[in-house]
Amino acid sequence: xxxxxxTDSPDASAVEVELPTGPSRPAFFMAVAAGIILVVxxxxxxxxxxxxxxxxxxxxxxxxxxxxGDSIDGSTFDLDAExxxxxxxxxFSTTCVPCIEEHPELVAFDEEYSASGxxxxxxxxxxxxxxxxxDFFATNGGxxxxxxxxxxxxxxxxxxxxxxxxxxxxxxxxxTSKFIGGVTKVDIESEIARLTGSAAAS
Amino acid sequence: xxxxxxVIWLCLLAAALSALVVSTQLEGPPRTNEDRVRSLSEDxxxxxxxxxxxxxxxxxxxxxxxxxxxRQVDDGRTDEQITDALVASxxxxxxxxxxxxxxxxxxxxxxxxxxxxxxxALWSVFRRWRAADPRxxxxxxxxxxxxxxxxxxxxxSDASDEWSEDAGR
Numbered sequence: 001x002x003x004x005x006x007t008d009s010p011d012a013s014a015v016e017v018e019l020p021t022g023p024s025r026p027a028f029f030m031a032v033a034a035g036i037i038l039v040v041x042x043x044x045x046x047x048x049x050x051x052x053x054x055x056x057x058x059x060x061x062x063x064x065x066x067x068x069g070d071s072i073d074g075s076t077f078d079l080d081a082e083x084x085x086x087x088x089x090x091x092f093s094t095t096c097v098p099c100i101e102e103h104p105e106l107v108a109f110d111e112e113y114s115a116s117g118x119x120x121x122x123x124x125x126x127x128x129x130x131x132x133x134x135d136f137f138a139t140n141g142g143x144x145x146x147x148x149x150x151x152x153x154x155x156x157x158x159x160x161x162x163x164x165x166x167x168x169x170x171x172x173x174x175x176t177s178k179f180i181g182g183v184t185k186v187d188i189e190s191e192i193a194r195l196t197g198s199a200a201a202s
Numbered sequence: 203x204x205x206x207x208x209v210i211w212l213c214l215l216a217a218a219l220s221a222l223v224v225s226t227q228l229e230g231p232p233r234t235n236e237d238r239v240r241s242l243s244e245d246x247x248x249x250x251x252x253x254x255x256x257x258x259x260x261x262x263x264x265x266x267x268x269x270x271x272x273r274q275v276d277d278g279r280t281d282e283q284i285t286d287a288l289v290a291s292x293x294x295x296x297x298x299x300x301x302x303x304x305x306x307x308x309x310x311x312x313x314x315x316x317x318x319x320x321x322x323a324l325w326s327v328f329r330r331w332r333a334a335d336p337r338x339x340x341x342x343x344x345x346x347x348x349x350x351x352x353x354x355x356x357x358x359s360d361a362s363d364e365w366s367e368d369a370g371r
Binding site for chain 2: 044056057058059062065126127152153155156157158159160162
């Protein structure tokens with residue numbers, strides 16, 4: 001007690017002289033400030049969609065990034081030339097199992113809608129070779145534009161993380177939807193119906 | 203005009219500030235495209251990996267992003283253009299660096315604010331302590347010491363060993 005006396009006394013007397021309310025006042029303000037900061041941080045963390053991460057595509061409602069290149073059949077595909085119809089942009093690779101599983105769905109979708117000009121499909125191989133891609137289409141069917149060489153730039157500009165990923169581009173050239181993982185004919189149909197329904201209603 | 207202590211502090215402050223200014227203005231050695239690709243790929247998160255950068259990961263998408271960065275650097279795009287393009291297609295989760303605006307900007311500003319307030323608080327507390335610590339003797343102190351001295355001086359007639367040293371003065 002005697003040892004602590006000299007160190008305590010100047011502090012205690014100082015607070016006594018200048019702050020009649022007692023020594024707890026600055027500590028109280030500090031505690032309140034720390035409490036406010038803590039609450040703000042908790043609020044920010046609780047409301048942020050941090051876990052959504054890469055699932056949220058910033059391309060939705062934006063003009064579709066350019067796709068312009070040679071198809072494996074030698075013709076040139078230009079996404080801008082497809083204005084006026086829905087375009088299903090499918091990123092795939094020949095070795096990915098969900099891609100093989102979803103392929104018949106795309107074939108069915110294409111057969112129903114491409115002849116009428118309502119919709120078209122374009123496939124873009126991700127990190128693959130044109131030989132493999134040709135074999136893949138010969139085996140699994142599908143008669144639409146397929147880009148196989150030097151396609152990394154398209155995948156990156158659409159924000160592809162892992163195949164399969166499918167993007168739906170409206171007749172206006174705006175990206176409306178992103179499907180992560182395998183897609184079905186019904187998925188695409190119901191999405192187009194939802195979008196055209198809401199467009200007609202508004 | 204100024205006390206010696208103030209002059210020393212001002213000199214220190216000037217030296218620190220000029221060192222900061224010089225270090226920000228100095229340009230490093232010219233960066234090659236290879237350097238830019240490497241440092242850029244360290245700034246982006248691999249979208250399919252947990253906590254790895256594009257530079258570290260061997261995932262297919264990381265390789266493709268590296269190749270795309272390489273292509274854009276060779277095309278003469280600036281670091282900022284490349285970053286903006288990747289954020290535009292993947293969203294800001296891909297950018298590993300904290301952004302300077304919005305709530306994330308607090309990462310940069312909060313430490314500075316806390317430091318300024320901390321120093322200000324220390325300064326005011328020290329000043330208060332110094333003001334409350336009277337180094338000059340009060341009248342009561344002087345009286346007390348005088349009384350003790352007198353007592354001691356009268357006790358000296360006993361030639362006590364304890365006080366002999368003081369008595370010599």
